[in-house]
Amino acid sequence: MGKRKLVRLHVCAFTCIVIAGMVVSGCTRARSARPTLTHVKFLLDSKAAPTYAGFYIAKEKGIFADHSLDVEIVEGVDARTSTQTIGSGKEYAIGTCNGEATVLGRAQGNAIKSVAVFYPNISDALYSRGDAPIRRPTDMIGKKIGLLPDSLGTDEYIGVLAANHINRSRIHEVSVGPDSSPLLSKQVDGLIARVEGVPAELKAGGSDIVTMQLGDTGVTAYGLNVIVNESMLKSDAKTVQDFIDASVEGYTFVRDHPDDATAILVKALPQRNPEYLRQGTLLVQGLMGRMPVGSQTHFGWANTIVTLKNLGLLNKDVTVEDVVAKDYLRD
Secondary structure, eight states, X not given: OOHHHHHHHHXXXXXXXXHHHHHHHHHHHHHHHSOOOEEEEEEOSSSSOGXXXXXXXXXXXXXXXXXXXXXXXXXXXXXXXXXXXXXXXXXXXXXXXXXXXHHHHHHTTOOEEEEEEXXXXXXXXXXXXXXXXXXXXXXXXXXXXXXXXXXXXXXXXXXXXXXXXXXXXXXXXXXXXXXXXHHHTXXXXXXXXXXXXXXXXXXXXXXXXXXXXXXXXXXXXXXXXXXXXXXXXXXXXXXXXXXXXXXXXXHHHHHXXXXXXXXXXXXXXXXXXXXXXXXXXXXXXXXXXXXXXXXXXXXXXXXXXXXXHHTTOOSSOOOHHHHBOGGGOOO
């Protein structure tokens, strides 16, 4: 073999080695450059449902991951319990709630602040059977209404009666548990739950159900929101902001692409009836209203506080500044 050819082979081999080294080095740098995901335990104020579609979408589509977050979504009990659990900050520092429970939680001294609102009004509804429909407040007169003791739904029901000048003595009130069996067995004529929850699930299962949304009958307040422990808000503001930014993307996707959102939700919640998830997601789209996704205003919180005062539920004065993280207030 000639010297010239041998030199060319040596140069070629050296070049290949250098290139290979650059590729390996580049891959190593790429791997090491990947940001470490911050783990967040996110507490729901109920069991998994279409209500929380935006959070599940953000998780399943990788939106949380794009914001350097590894989010664990955990089912909860109810909104009042969430204010206490998140207020303590021991196991959970961020989660869902509703406007009324947030204000009441602050009044009770829980260290929480609202950082986003996804429902501009309450989503609770009185639902009834199609053979004895309750479509307006006056339809409740003479009927048996099942009420869950010490629940916000019961307080809202009382507010609806007052707003529509209906004496409670004209309605047969029955204490019930959280399930729908009293209605289906005709022990009562109406029950209260989130419209996108049990009522939608019953409809999807074939039951003839009629709903009357309480927010349309004289009682208005902020609905679904996200609350955070005040310590987390101070010590880990970036994680909070990243979480809200990703969640807004998730709920915007639900609003703009409900069919695609349903398909993703069906995969995320395989134990739930797909038709229920479809109907519930469409209801969530409507409940989000026309406000910018995730936004909260001084007026909206002031109205929520006034509603609770009118219901006689506030045991002390609470201001908008007490309830909302100032950097997350739109006006």
